[in-house]
Amino acid sequence: GDDHAIITLLRLVSLLWLVLPSLGALTNTNVLRSIDVTSPGIARSKIGVKATNDGAKAEDNYAVAVRAADAAAVSFVSLKLKTGDSLSRSVAAKSRDVNGYAIYDFKLDPPIAPGASAVLDIAINDEQLLQFAFNAHFDSPYETKKQKTVVRAGSSEFVVPPTGPEPTVKKGPSVAYGPYEDVKLSLTSSDYPLQDNKPILVAKTLSREIELSHWGSNLGVTEYYDLYHRGAALRDKLFSRIDFQFAQYSRGLRSNVLEEFRANVYYRDDIGNVSTSNFRKSMIPPLSIVWWLEYNWHHTYDVPLNDYLKVDSKTGRYVLNVKFMGSLSNVTIEDARLRVVLPEGATNVKVALPFPADSEEHSRFYTNLDTIGRPKVVMISYEYPPFELLRKPLVVSATFFGLLLQDSSTPREETTKVIALAKSAFLALDTAFEAYRSGKKTREELTAAREEQKGKVERSILRLAKVRNAVSVLKQEAAFVKGVQEIEKGFKERLDKMVVYQDAVVAFLVEMQASGKVDEKKKDALQVKVVKL
Incomplete structure (x- = not known):
């Protein structure tokens, strides 16, 4: 019954504080949490925390708690630390499990001095369903003096009114929960029902290949998508094209704008180019996506290299900045792979990722005009001797002419x-x-x-x-x-x-x-x- 649930919860709180004695003397003096569910299938949480060090020594670690049931859907957790005029950002490594919570540890640089305060901006991205359930109170192993949460959706229409602990104020598409004061770690379930006709697109796999050429001053991109719709299934699993034309669901379809495309765009799926897709600078998913089926395709395009590649004037190293994810926005990606093929002759390659990757591999990739192969490895820097610019023309001359x-x-x-x-x-x-x-x-x-x-x-x-x-x-x-x-x-x-x-x-x-x-x-x-x- 309810009494048993409360006893279990209090025991969980006690264990959490007991297992983490090294968390130090930090206190969340004020928390403002904003949850954005305007994009179908994705929830973005931004949490502003004013943390005060009440202890006698500097604190250099801040722990962010995410419920284990939600952690599997979290794509990344990042933290920005603002102390005075300085601002630093870090991304948590893999979390550790503590009694039903995934704990993400962040090193604070500089540490928070005794008696001082710092402003922390925490970002958490995860998936959401049309019935978005969350904890109205901020999950944290630290004492929280004051907190408030604002949830914002893309529509002000609700199937049923949102629920949550008072005070709860609805204003347009937003609902404010709180402020709450002196709330211990607890689970207070809140439901935020959403009415959204846009399909919830999920990429089971995304393979992104980027190949750059100094000789052609070009960046070639190829993306392989295995996409499906994680929304409501089709009633009776029967499809009527006439009904689709008049259904509100079809009007809810939104195209994905492919902002990065510049030239030489090519698109193909397993059977060619299906008639129900619209591939321009925007892409409307075909009918199979809307009705719970999978859809596979790949597209390629070229962009000017100088938009992404710069030279460090101090070291002479080339620095390449590219996106890890694909060109489709607001799509949840379950398994993403990125392969970057550097020009032949690039050496001393270094990779800087904005978040921890499951694996990183360096190898060589050959094309028919290579003589020593290209290293393939999201910021990437490398050394590139001027002579290497001559290698490709020489091979081309010997081969073609x-x-x-x-x-x-x-x-x-x-x-x-x-x-x-x-x-x-x-x-x-x-x-x-x-x-x-x-x-x-x-x-x-x-x-x-x-x-x-x-x-x-x-x-x-x-x-x-x-x-x-x-x-x-x-x-x-x-x-x-x-x-x-x-x-x-x-x-x-x-x-x-x-x-x-x-x-x-x-x-x-x-x-x-x-x-x-x-x-x-x-x-x-x-x-x-x-x-x-």
Whole structure:
């Protein structure tokens, strides 16, 4: 009954304070919390806290508590600390669990001195349903003297009135809860019913690939979406196009504006370009999204490189700033992956993320005109020697002008065919390795696939040498012979480095699987080895 629930709750509060004696002597003297649920499927909490140090020593840690039941839906928690004229921001690492709460610890820099106060701005992003339930009181392991919460929706229409502890004041699309004074840690459930006809779009997976070119002064972006709608299901699971045209739900559809698009926009799904989608600078989801089905597609576009890449005048390093998430706004993303392909020759790569990532990997990626490969790794900085700007034009000259100007000459036709064969073999080699790393291929299957593709590359090199030897006696073909020789050398070097790289990664993964843990020293050594390749 209710009495039992209250006893259990009080016991939880007691344990929380008992387990966290190191929280120090901070007090939340005033809390103003703003929760924005104007975007379908997403709740954004901004919490302003005035924290006072009542103790005798400086405090350099602030703990933010999120109920464990809600923590799984939280995308990130960040904190801004304002002391005097200084402002610093940090993002919490993974939380620790304490009796039904996920605790996010933040280091305060500078610490709060005894008797002093600091202003903390806390941001929490998570998902919400159309019946948004939350705690009207601020969850915190610290004593809170005064607090107030304001919830704002996109519409002032409510199916039923919002509920919560008094005082509660509704004004338009906003509801204010409080102010409340001297409230201990407790659960006071409040319901905020929302009437919103916009679909709740969720990306099951988002893979974002960014490739930059100094030579072309271009940033190419490709995004792969696996999207579905997490709203109300279709009644009887039957769809009527006529009913859809007149339904209020269809009028609630909102397009996603793709602000970043500039040029060379390309869009395709599994069956081409469906008639129910509208792809311009805005994108309206197709009918399948509205009616609870999944929809997969990918699009690409180009933007000017100088909008995202700058040079640090003090160090000479290039600094690239790109978004981690995709170009669609107000979409919840369950699993996001970002791959950035830097130009060939970039070295000493450093990555700075605005939040902790589950994993970070550095490797090399080859295209048909690369000779040493491109490092692929959201702020990214790297060194780029001026000579590297000449590498691509030299390869292009040797390849296109020396080899791919197809005419009736049999040597050139043969060379073109051999290069295409080697290119497909390298691609298959890389695909097989990625399949092994993702668990789709066994080690034995990888070995078999690699031997087959290595054989194709080696035979291609022999065929190129045969073509080169056949025309080496002709003086007018000297440039052609030299170009073929460079291609042979490049194929050999690329194959050798791919084999060394794959062997090193396979050995590391096998050892990790056997021990059941990651050896950080060996992981660092592997990354150093990969960079040296």
